[in-house]
Amino acid sequence: MTAITISPLAVPSSLNDEDAADFRLFGELSRQICDEHVGLPDLSPSAAEMLSEWQDATDSLHVGFVARMDGAVAGMVTLAYAQEEGAQTAEFDILVPEAQAGRGVERALLSRAEEDATSRGRSILQTWTLHRPQEQERMLMPTTGWGRIPATPLSDIIEGAGYTLEQVERNSEYDLRSDAADVRRMLADASASAGADYRVLSWTLPTPPELRDGYAAVLARLSTDAPSGDMDFVAEHYDADRVVRRDAMLTSAGQLVSVAAVEHVPTGELVAYNELLIGADRCGVTHQFGTLVASHHRGHRLGMIVKCANLLRWRELVPTSPVVSTFNAEENRPMLDINEAIGFVPVSYSGAWQKRV
Structure with missing residues (x-):
């Protein structure tokens, strides 16, 4: 052998x-x-x-x-x-x-x-x-x-x-060449449901300096608030400096990243976000990175808002990308409901394995 x-x-x-x-x-x-x-x-x-x-x-x-x-x-x-x-x-x-x-x-x-x-x-x-x-x-x-x-x-x-x-x-994948009318309608409906206490902010990386602290706080929640079953993940620490490092990594080889976030107007806190990324080839697949609604602000349709707002923005930024690809835990039914309503369809699955030694 x-x-x-x-x-x-x-x-x-x-x-x-x-x-x-x-x-x-x-x-x-x-x-x-x-x-x-x-x-x-x-x-x-x-x-x-x-x-x-x-x-x-x-x-x-x-x-x-x-x-x-x-x-x-x-x-x-x-x-x-x-x-x-x-x-x-x-x-x-x-x-x-x-x-x-x-x-x-x-x-x-x-x-x-x-x-x-x-x-x-x-x-x-x-x-x-x-x-x-x-x-x-x-x-x-x-x-x-x-x-x-x-x-x-x-x-x-x-x-x-x-x-x-x-x-x-x-x-799951979403066809970016499909009619955007339903996405616009769902964004309008969700925004009306959320009310005036919430507003959408959007930017293209690098993150503006005045948003780094708020963005860091909501990014950190992904390691603790997202469904993970019994997978053991350490609570990640984020601050403005880590946001700068992360931005640089995500854009280092010509990638483009769009962020849609929701601000809770009474407190100024960023409480939801969605990220879309594409490589230097703007005709390639778009990848959804993080999507999260902070646990203490769920129930206001903020997940629908950030996803729809970023998809509509993305169509203008990168009209040549054919699809968006995303991964979601099967037990994360609220987020899968949003995906399915928007038009995402399953294309593959992954298994998460763990062993303690």
Whole structure:
């Protein structure tokens, strides 16, 4: 049997550097995996879009390992470590192409990821698997009881290594070429329902200085207010400086990001937001990043407001993008209700896996 060798993934200063070949391949492999698993290569960002986040470990440390067989790359595993004090999680992603599947590469990379995580004192290991929207003989149910996904060879390996399927997320797409009349109507209806205490603010990154503190506060809520089942996420700390760093990362390779937020007028607090992002190719897929309504302001249709307001703004900013892609927890029925009313349709699913060591 051919030996598998595993070495660290080099993080170059530039993708043009001599040591950048593996990182460029990482971007290509990540897109290939998304294509092979669910037929959606654009679920993954490019190497250029990921590089700045890997270079700055202030908020999240990223490391990776490359598996080779007979000198050729057979797969990779990447890990992300939140840097908040007391963080115990390690999030990892196993990338093995179909041509190399079933040769022991997945298990070797999984073991290397666990070894790295435990060496850094992390006791909660998390990973995600992609799944097509289809029924088959063996379907997997998460501990939340919401949604289910078809078993895959990779999910079998992860489950066999002691991980529990904690949550299922739905990946949905919205056709940006559809008639916008219904979105305008839903925005008007939701705005009337919310009343004068709430107003929409919108901007394109970078965030204006006067909004950074408020934006930081609502971004931090995503790690605590969004449904996450039994997945253990550290409460993220955000301040104006982190907003500046995040803005720079999200726009580092020519990406464009639009934000629609709702301000609670009596307090001046930002209490809901929605983000849309597209890469340098403005004809590509748009990705919805964060969407959240602060828990103490739910029930006023603010989720509908930020989603519709940003979709309408996006049509003017980027009229060439065909679709918006988003992920939502299957138990997050209020947000899925909004998506379905707007016109989002399921195209794939992901499984969230966790193990405590």
